[in-house]
Amino acid sequence: MRPLLELMEEWAPQMEQAAVVFSLLYVFLAARRSIWCWLFGGLASAISVVLFFTVKLYAESALYLFYVVMAVYGWWQWSKARGDDGNFRIVEWRTDRHVLLIVVSGIAGIGLFSLLSELTDAELPFADAMTTTFSIAATFMVARKVLSNWIYWIAIDALSVWLYYTRGLDYFALLMLLYTGMAAYGFVQWRKEYRAQEPLPEPEEPENHGDPKPVVVITGPECSGKTTLAKDLSKATFQPWAEEQARAYLEQLEQPYTSDDLVNIARMQLEAIRQSSQRAALFAISDTGPEVVLLWHRDKLGPEPPALRAMHEQFTPVLYLLCRPDIPYEEDPLREDPHRRDELFEQYRALLKDRPVVEISGTRKERNQSAMMALVGLVRGD
Structure with missing residues (x-):
């Protein structure tokens, strides 16, 4: 084992230089959104696994082993979601996701720091641990095409300049300095392309099979019985x-999801409503409308x-059945606000105050009886 370690130490400068070249190619190609960045990133990471082990930065060595795996994952992610122009859609996360990511990465970093301090002879264990956990998070963000990954990399790379310089890895310290500038370049490039992305395509207009009939929208906060009521009314009428x-x-x-996604959902809902309205004999029932989105x-x-506001303002159903959230909450991975249903119900009330609304509870x-009475009155013209 000892001769192998000595050989690794002897070749460390050459490995460092090769890793630097491949790493620079990785960042440059990533900033340009080229899928080939993952090939060079994988090569640089494989070399770095060996290099960091020889200088006793064990967490960094493990990190680059993770990067090898992420290079495969990143290639797969980028290759399966490319548009007609050969590029993928850039996305952005909400603030709460960033807060969660920072908290989880920080806690993981503290845990790794404790392990490195107690179980290894690692140098600078705290900085080593924090750059490791946050780099894992940022690399995942790159693979998932998240715009703000570059902000994380600017901070990580700046800290890594000091970390590598103190360990005598001059080439890697210089690399991290270049990385910091290239991360800023990557952010500018991705942000420009993010803003220039075409909106998601609008659904095609359905073929018209008859005169559209009035629409009754069942609406309200999440888990307020909307879908159950829609099914029951459709079956009864x-x-x-x-x-x-x-x-x-x-x-x-x-x-x-992004703003574009919500606009697209509203358009899809209106399309589904139009299709139902054209098939209806008396009226169509819709499980939510653009007001929900x-x-x-x-x-x-x-x-x-503006597009979403216009969809709501121009959509004029003959009746809203506003469901009160007075039923037990059911857990669902897509639901977000189990404790704010009453607050959100009041927001629906305020939004629809000038429209025909019957509250259902x-x-x-x-609920079915109240809704049926409202529908009977609607048909009779009351």
């Missing part, structure tokens, strides 16, 4: 119902874009 489109859309989404956007992403039987 023999009228078609438009299913909620958000669930199917989110289940197929591979990254956190509008309030969702305001609550999670901030002020809604009580047991399932009571």
